Amino acid sequence: MLFHRYGKFTGGIDLPEEKQATIDEPISAGPLPDELHVPLNYSDQMPPASPAVSPGQAISRGELLARATQGGLDIFAPANGVVRDISTRDITLTKLRGQSELLAREPVRDWEKLSAEQLRELIREGQLPTFRRPGEAIIDWLEEARRHRSGQLVINAMEDQPFVTADHRLLVEHGPEVIAGASILARAGRIGQVTLAADQQKTENYQHLTAPAQAHGLERVALPRRYPIGADNILLSVLTGREVPCGGKAADIALAIIDAASCFAIYRWVACGDRLAGRVVTLSGPGVKRPGNLFVLFGTNCHELAAPAEGPLVIGGPMIGSVASARSVVGPGCDAVLALEPTSPGVATQCVRCGWCRDHCPTRLNVAVLNDLYELGHVQPANLLGVLSCLGCGVCSYVCPAVLPLTERMRQLKKSLHALPGRDRTAEEKFARHMRRRGTRRRWLARRKKQKQRTTNEH
Numbered sequence: 001m002l003f004h005r006y007g008k009f010t011g012g013i014d015l016p017e018e019k020q021a022t023i024d025e026p027i028s029a030g031p032l033p034d035e036l037h038v039p040l041n042y043s044d045q046m047p048p049a050s051p052a053v054s055p056g057q058a059i060s061r062g063e064l065l066a067r068a069t070q071g072g073l074d075i076f077a078p079a080n081g082v083v084r085d086i087s088t089r090d091i092t093l094t095k096l097r098g099q100s101e102l103l104a105r106e107p108v109r110d111w112e113k114l115s116a117e118q119l120r121e122l123i124r125e126g127q128l129p130t131f132r133r134p135g136e137a138i139i140d141w142l143e144e145a146r147r148h149r150s151g152q153l154v155i156n157a158m159e160d161q162p163f164v165t166a167d168h169r170l171l172v173e174h175g176p177e178v179i180a181g182a183s184i185l186a187r188a189g190r191i192g193q194v195t196l197a198a199d200q201q202k203t204e205n206y207q208h209l210t211a212p213a214q215a216h217g218l219e220r221v222a223l224p225r226r227y228p229i230g231a232d233n234i235l236l237s238v239l240t241g242r243e244v245p246c247g248g249k250a251a252d253i254a255l256a257i258i259d260a261a262s263c264f265a266i267y268r269w270v271a272c273g274d275r276l277a278g279r280v281v282t283l284s285g286p287g288v289k290r291p292g293n294l295f296v297l298f299g300t301n302c303h304e305l306a307a308p309a310e311g312p313l314v315i316g317g318p319m320i321g322s323v324a325s326a327r328s329v330v331g332p333g334c335d336a337v338l339a340l341e342p343t344s345p346g347v348a349t350q351c352v353r354c355g356w357c358r359d360h361c362p363t364r365l366n367v368a369v370l371n372d373l374y375e376l377g378h379v380q381p382a383n384l385l386g387v388l389s390c391l392g393c394g395v396c397s398y399v400c401p402a403v404l405p406l407t408e409r410m411r412q413l414k415k416s417l418h419a420l421p422g423r424d425r426t427a428e429e430k431f432a433r434h435m436r437r438r439g440t441r442r443r444w445l446a447r448r449k450k451q452k453q454r455t456t457n458e459h
């Protein structure tokens with residue numbers, strides 16, 4: 001069997017696939033825009049870098065544009081060009097030259113001969129963000145996994161949202177590089193087991209991954225598609241049976257999870273010496289004239305990319321994405337730009353206590369009660385009801401017959417909780433510690449069981 005099969009999770013919804021327009025479209029070069037507006041940080045959670053160039057300066061692809069400030073990452077030029085303008089949020093490059101494509105490159109380093117320390121040093125030098133959470137540097141994510149002695153690295157290639165096919169095409173066309181990138185991370189973080197989790201309906205397209213997976217000792221898992229199985233916490237619980245603690249991270253239960261695009265970027269940097277310049281973006285939706293999967297340079301304006309599209313543009317998928325503003329640009333977290341049909345959301349009414357939000361919530365939150373707390377302005381009790389484990393998946397808003405903006409309200413509750421001045425974290429930390437210990441005990445029991453079996457077989 002090529003892929004092992006695993007279980008399901010409670011809740012969630014079956015969404016229409018809507019991927020047929022782009023699923024077989026090979027990755028092609030995105031248009032080279034007139035200007036790139038390269039942000040000084042990869043996300044709002046990251047402090048902006050300090051510009052290291054001046055207006056009028058000619059710049060080459062991969063050259064330093066801005067130097068990281070405390071807790072941030074360096075920003076590099078995605079293309080050859082000239083600096084036109086520097087603002088507090090971005091650097092504008094003009095007179096762009098070259099191609100906005102994923103350049104085919106031969107490996108320049110034999111990374112398999114490098115030690116874990118040397119690999120970590122290289123990854124630190126690469127200054128890459130994780131693509132799914134662009135506020136986090138890959139090296140910080142890796143160090144955290146190492147500190148918590150994570151024993152398993154999961155490559156999340158589930159891509160469970162309608163329309164989005166960027167990671168699928170990356171696996172079809174560059175799967176061996178993605179697997180090599182995952183192996184680099186596993187070796188650098190001293191993580192013993194690597195698992196690639198993919199949609200079971202697409203696995204027939206990944207048969208070419210058998211040899212590289214075997215060569216790198218990578219396990220492959222096929223899972224049924226049910227939204228939001230691609231959410232990191234849900235995927236980990238389906239695969240391992242372990243729950244990420246409320247408001248915690250995968251490292252808290254000795255696991256590590258990352259997306260396919262980040263693995264690919266790591267491979268390109270470590271093996272080929274190619275600085276991060278762009279990413280594969282799915283351009284789709286009923287309003288798009290030429291749907292496809294494009295390699296798009298960071299800093300490309302989303303409206304320019306989708307032109308001449310009709311309807312509102314959504315960045316990052318219809319369930320968890322956000323509506324693009326006139327200044328929105330492509331960054332590491334932007335896996336899709338969709339032109340969707342304008343819909344009227346309807347008028348929100350009173351909660352009718354149908355319970356659908358709770359039934360479908362993948363983390364089993366009592367969303368109706370949390371919504372009451374939001375309406376009453378009671379933030380603290382929401383903590384006890386576990387609002388911090390909300391994934392922001394959008395399922396509750398999708399099913400609510402009263403058209404309440406529940407996901408947004410959960411987000412607001414989380415934000416208010418984080419902002420509380422004297423927030424008591426003791427209970428959360430105790431719970432995280434308990435889960436870590438439970439994980440350690442589970443692994444110890446599994447090891448003991450194996451040893452017993454081995455002894456029985458020998459006798």
Ligand code: SF4
Nearest residue numbers: 361390391393394396
């Ligand atoms: S957005 Fe949060 S509360 Fe709503 S269904 Fe998803 S996890 Fe549950």
Ligand code: SF4
Nearest residue numbers: 351352354355357400
């Ligand atoms: S789905 Fe909407 S109407 Fe039904 S219980 Fe939840 S909040 Fe209330």
